[in-house]
Amino acid sequence: MIALVPALPLLVAFLLPLMPALPRRLAGPLTLLAIAGIGVKLVGTTFAQPVVLAVGDYAPPLGITFYADAVSGVFVLAVALVTLLLWPWTAARGAEENLVRKQTLTLIVAAACGGLAVSGDLFNVYVFYELAAVACYGLAAGIRTAAAQVATFRFVVVGSVGSLLTLIGITLIYFRAGTVNMAHLAELAPQTLHDPLGLTAFLLILLGVGVKAELFLVNTWAPEVYATAEARVSALLAGLVSKLALLVLVRLLILVFPLPEARQIVLVLGMLGILSGEFAAFRARDMRRMLAWSSIGQLGAAFVAFAIPGPAGPMAGLAIALHHLVVKPTLFLLAERWGGSLDQLAGAARRSPIGAALFVLFALSLLGVPPLPGFWAKYLLLTALAAQPAGIWWLAGFVVLLTTAVEATYLFRFIGALYRRAGPADAQTGYAVAGGGVFAATLIAAALAAPLLAAPFGRMASQMADTAAYVARVLPAPAQSGVAP
Amino acid sequence: MSEFALITLLAGALGLIAIGIAGTLLSRNLYRILLALSVAESGGNLLLVLVGFRRDAIAPIVEPGRALLTMVDPIPQAMVLTSIVIGVGVQALALAMAIRARNSYGTLDMDVMQARMENDIVGAAGAMPATSQEKPAGGRPLPPPLADDGEPPRLAFKELKS
Numbered sequence: 055m056i057a058l059v060p061a062l063p064l065l066v067a068f069l070l071p072l073m074p075a076l077p078r079r080l081a082g083p084l085t086l087l088a089i090a091g092i093g094v095k096l097v098g099t100t101f102a103q104p105v106v107l108a109v110g111d112y113a114p115p116l117g118i119t120f121y122a123d124a125v126s127g128v129f130v131l132a133v134a135l136v137t138l139l140l141w142p143w144t145a146a147r148g149a150e151e152n153l154v155r156k157q158t159l160t161l162i163v164a165a166a167c168g169g170l171a172v173s174g175d176l177f178n179v180y181v182f183y184e185l186a187a188v189a190c191y192g193l194a195a196g197i198r199t200a201a202a203q204v205a206t207f208r209f210v211v212v213g214s215v216g217s218l219l220t221l222i223g224i225t226l227i228y229f230r231a232g233t234v235n236m237a238h239l240a241e242l243a244p245q246t247l248h249d250p251l252g253l254t255a256f257l258l259i260l261l262g263v264g265v266k267a268e269l270f271l272v273n274t275w276a277p278e279v280y281a282t283a284e285a286r287v288s289a290l291l292a293g294l295v296s297k298l299a300l301l302v303l304v305r306l307l308i309l310v311f312p313l314p315e316a317r318q319i320v321l322v323l324g325m326l327g328i329l330s331g332e333f334a335a336f337r338a339r340d341m342r343r344m345l346a347w348s349s350i351g352q353l354g355a356a357f358v359a360f361a362i363p364g365p366a367g368p369m370a371g372l373a374i375a376l377h378h379l380v381v382k383p384t385l386f387l388l389a390e391r392w393g394g395s396l397d398q399l400a401g402a403a404r405r406s407p408i409g410a411a412l413f414v415l416f417a418l419s420l421l422g423v424p425p426l427p428g429f430w431a432k433y434l435l436l437t438a439l440a441a442q443p444a445g446i447w448w449l450a451g452f453v454v455l456l457t458t459a460v461e462a463t464y465l466f467r468f469i470g471a472l473y474r475r476a477g478p479a480d481a482q483t484g485y486a487v488a489g490g491g492v493f494a495a496t497l498i499a500a501a502l503a504a505p506l507l508a509a510p511f512g513r514m515a516s517q518m519a520d521t522a523a524y525v526a527r528v529l530p531a532p533a534q535s536g537v538a539p
Numbered sequence: 540m541s542e543f544a545l546i547t548l549l550a551g552a553l554g555l556i557a558i559g560i561a562g563t564l565l566s567r568n569l570y571r572i573l574l575a576l577s578v579a580e581s582g583g584n585l586l587l588v589l590v591g592f593r594r595d596a597i598a599p600i601v602e603p604g605r606a607l608l609t610m611v612d613p614i615p616q617a618m619v620l621t622s623i624v625i626g627v628g629v630q631a632l633a634l635a636m637a638i639r640a641r642n643s644y645g646t647l648d649m650d651v652m653q654a655r656m657e658n659d660i661v662g663a664a665g666a667m668p669a670t671s672q673e674k675p676a677g678g679r680p681l682p683p684p685l686a687d688d689g690e691p692p693r694l695a696f697k698e699l700k701s
Contacts, residue, residue, distance in 0.1 A: 177618055177621075181621060181625075184625045184629075187629075188625075188628060188629060188632065191629075191632055191636075192632075195636060195639075198639075199643075199659070199663075200640065200643030200644055200655070200656070200659065201655075201656045201659035201660055201663070203636055203639040203640040203643060204640045204643075204644065204652045204653065204655075204656040205656060206636050207569065207633065207636040207637055207640050208649075208653075210629065210632060210633040210636055211563060211572055211573075211576065211633065213629075214576050214580075214626075214629050214630075214633065215560060215563055215576070215579070217625070217629070218556070218559075218560075218576075218579055218580055218583050221583050221587065221622055222556065222583055222586060224618075225583070225586055225587045225590050225615075228590060228614070228615065228618075229590045234614075278656065278660070281660045281664070282656075282659075282660060339664075340661070340664035340665075341664075342664065343660075343664075393664060394663075394664045394665045395664050395665045397665070398665050
């Protein structure tokens with residue numbers, strides 16, 4: 055069943071151009087619904103015990119392993135639902151042929167993201183990551199403006215260098231440990247990988263996969279692509295793909311490199327990401343780039359959270375990542391019409407009051423105003439940071455608090471512009487309001503159910519942080535330690 | 540293969556990666572960036588193959604009726620095939636992007652393209668281009684001053700595009 059998560063959308067994606075008109079319309083959304091069903095089932099079963107699948111019955115550590123715990127289940131569900139909401143339903147006039155391509159690429163993104171959520175070995179992670187990357191390049195280039203082409207080219211170059219670094223990192227890990235299976239690596243890591251060469255490999259993979267996770271240093275593409283690509287594509291990239299890349303890095307950090315040095319690297323890069331992202335967003339004068347920079351800041355906060363040792367870190371990180379996954383797509387959908395400068399936003403609230411209300415709701419949640427889920431995410435992060443010994447952890451807490459003030463300044467600047475009277479602003483599209491409404495319902499439901507959500511979240515985080523259980527689940531018998539010469 | 544040859548190959552792989560990444564970061568010409576990327580990828584692939592190398596070993600092919608000799612590690616070879624295929628695909632895609640970018644902006648110079656793209660993004664958003672308050676030495680090339688009627692400034696490079 056787990057194998058269907060990447061396999062089914064891939065199959066449908068490549069059949070899509072061959073189908074007649076009516077099935078073609080239905081095939082993509084139905085596939086995503088099926089994946090959502092699998093996601094629900096995975097969430098149901100994996101809370102009790104993670105599911106492991108050895109493809110072709112080659113017992114791990116040989117062969118290809120799929121591993122799904124509760125976190126994977128939640129992410130599979132999120133992949134299916136978010137892709138469905140951001141599905142390209144209709145095309146502009148005269149671009150019907152393009153529509154099929156976009157739908158194919160969107161399905162491939164969904165397949166690759168699902169694959170990243172359930173992959174149990176590093177080389178599959180690399181393959182799915184590349185698959186997601188190439189499909190994202192295609193989607194980003196979907197608009198034929200010159201700026202979009204240049205932005206995509208720069209995205210491709212940064213992304214390819216990132217893939218190369220990832221591959222070198224995986225090569226080094228294979229050279230030292232002689233395996234790419236995550237559980238086997240977790241077992242062998244203390245003898246083979248906890249040394250300068252192993253850390254180099256981790257740093258290379260961090261920088262490589264970090265390209266999609268908008269990690270500091272390798273996120274230069276994000277503001278350019280988000281400002282030029284279609285709103286839905288920006289929403290998909292910022293909301294979904296970045297989270298899956300983050301998930302991969304976190305698994306690697308927790309399972310294979312639970313070292314103080316590795317945590318410090320992630321913490322420092324995350325802090326720099328928060329600072330650079332939020333201050334650049336403060337300077338941005340148009341909504342798209344403001345959102346792009348703020349998403350870099352949010353992902354920096356998620357990296358900081360996941361750097362914290364123990365289950366408290368993953369818990370805060372998951373809260374931030376899932377919150378951002380719900381919030382950012384809506385804001386990007388709203389930016390389709392309101393993506394312009396601050397001055398053009400005047401009067402927007404009068405033209406479409408619901409759109410403006412959604413923007414305010416999501417902006418407040420992003421800031422962390424108490425009843426909304428964003429508050430719990432930031433609260434978890436700050437308490438987890440404060441529980442650590444003083445020093446760099448408390449500095450990180452200070453950075454988060456400082457940038458929240460910066461965030462408030464620029465978000466309220468945009469809210470103020472929305473509610474200014476009479477102006478040239480466009481009315482909001484119905485789809486953005488409807489899609490935003492669904493996300494808003496999720497957000498409010500999460501806010502109301504916050505006390506009930508704490509227990510499953512804690513369970514997810516402790517399951518994710520439990521390396522021994524992961525190894526025991528994938529490798530029931532003690533594996534023969536096949537260290538390469 | 541002797542020790543010397545192995546070290547030479549390893550140094551060659553690392554050197555190719557270094558040359559390629561440096562070229563990608565330092566070149567301004569789109570085509571050179573792509574070439575550098577391809578060089579770096581070759582280095583990465585070579586490194587991957589070298590990791591699986593065993594002394595006095597044969598290619599990892601099992602044939603019936605032949606004695607099982609020491610083989611080189613087949614896993615890196617399988618990985619390198621995947622990586623070569625991915626690399627070719629991405630390079631073709633990047634080349635197509637470069638051609639499209641060249642057709643729209645009429646140049647292959649990354650710096651010029653980036654400046655124009657910034658201008659286009661800012662122009663599409665209807666915002667003022669980001670500028671510093673201090674006047675740089677030798678005058679300020681971008682952007683022209685705000686017109687009297689309060690319209691957004693006419694964007695530099697716009698006239699070159701037509």
